[in-house]
Amino acid sequence: MITSNLSDKQRSQQSAPPKNAVPGLHAQQQADNTDLDPASDTETDQEQEALYEKKIYVIDGGQQPLRIDKWMQARIEYATRNKIQKGIDAGFLTVNGKQVKSNYKVRPGDEIVWLHYTNPEYSEIKPEPLPLDIVYEDDTVMVINKAPNMVVHPGVGNYTGTLLNGVAYHLLAQNPDISDETLPRFGLVHRIDKNTTGLIVLAKTAEAASHLAKQFFEHTVTRKYVAVVWGDVKEDEGTINAHIARHERFRKMFTTYPDGDKGKHAITHYKVLQRLNYVSVVECTLETGRTHQIRVHMKSIGHTLFNDHEYGGDRILKGTVYTKYKQFVDNCFSICPRCALHAKTLGFVHPKTGERLFFDSPLPEDISGLIDKWTRYIQHRPLEDE
Secondary structure: OEEEEOOOOOEEOOOOOOOOOOOOOOOOOOOOOOOOOHHHOEOOEOOOOEOEEEEEEEOOOOOOOEEHHHHHHOOOOOOOHHHHHHHHHHOOEEEOOEEOOOOOEEOOOOEEEEEEEOOOOOOOOOOOOOOEEEEEEOOOEEEEEEOOOOOOOOEOOEOOOOHHHHHHHHHHHHOOOOOOOOOHHHHEOEOOOOOOEEEEEEEOOHHHHHHHHHHHHOOOOEEEEEEEEEOOOOOOEEEEEOEEEEOOOOOOOEEEEOOOOOOEOOEEEEEEEEEEOOEEEEEEEEOOOOOOHHHHHHHHOOOOEOOOHHHOOOOOOOOOOOHHHHHHHHHHHHHOOOOOEEEEEEEEEOOOOOOEEEEEOOOOHHHHHHHHHHHHHHHHOOOOOO
C-alpha cells in the first residue's frame, strides 16, 4: 500500500507539445445505468464523478456469427472500426464478463458490456501551459490536487484554461505521439466542481483508463471530502440515502427525492469533525457520485454548505441578525469566497500493479482560514439565539 500526504504544493509546468490534440471517440448516449446528466455539463455544474457510461447488449437468437468489432461499429455513433478495436484491446468491452479480442464472433445469448466515454459538448482539447499541482505520477496514472476556480474539462463558456488543457500539455511534452484518439480525453475518468478543490486521478494509458473507469462505476474508489456547513449537525455521524435529480423549477439546481420516485440512487456518509456552534466541519464519504451530491444531500438535512451561492449558503443561515455578527460572516465569506468543499482523500487500485493507493491532501488556505476564524470567534462569544 502506498500512502501519500501532501505537505507543500509542488507545481509542475512542462515544455510545449508539437501539436494540438484531435477529437476522440464519441459513443451513443444510453438512458439506463448512466452517471452523467449531459444537461449538467456547464460552467458551474460539474460535480458528477463518473465520466463513463455502461451499455449492455444481449445478442438475440437469430444473430449469425459476426466479428465483435463489426457488430459494435454498427451500434456506436461516429466510431470507426479502428477506434472500436482499440477500445476492445484496452478492456472497455467484455463478453459474458470476460475480455475478448476484436476477432471474437458474437453468438446468440452473449451479454456484451461496453464502457464508453460520455458524449460531452466539447470536441477538441487545446494543450496549454498551465500550473499543475501533481501529487503523484508514474507511467500509468497521475494524481493532481486541483486548485479552486478551475474547471476540469472544456465545455460551454470554458474552452481554455481548464485542468484538462494543462494535462494535455503535460502529457504531450512527455510523449508527442499521444493524442485524444489514443487516450480518450487525455485520461480523464472523473471530475469535481469548478470551485471544489482537491484530488483527482487521471489515466496515462487507455488500459489504465478502462481499469479506473470500472472502479468508479463499481463504486470501489474511496472518496472523502471535507466541508464546512451551516448549523450544528445533530448527529455525530450518519448516512443520507436519497435519490437526486434536477430541480423541476430551477434547472441549474438539483434536489433530493427520498421516496425514490425520481432521479438516481445516491448515498453519502457523513461524520462531524468539529462543532463551531454556528457552523460544523464535516467529513463526507461518497458511496455514489451524483451531480452536486454532497451539496444537495447536506442541504436536505438542513445543513447547506457554507458560501454555496447556488443552494443559498451565501447568506446567514445560523446566528443572530446583529450588525457585528453580519460583518463577521461577511468577512468569513471573503476569506473563503467559494463553496467550502475540498476533495481530501482519494483511494483506488493501481491499474498496473494492483496495489491499493491512498492519497490525502491538506485543507487549502481559504477553508483552513475559515475554520480558524470561526474557532476564534466562538472562544470569546457564547452561542446566541437567532
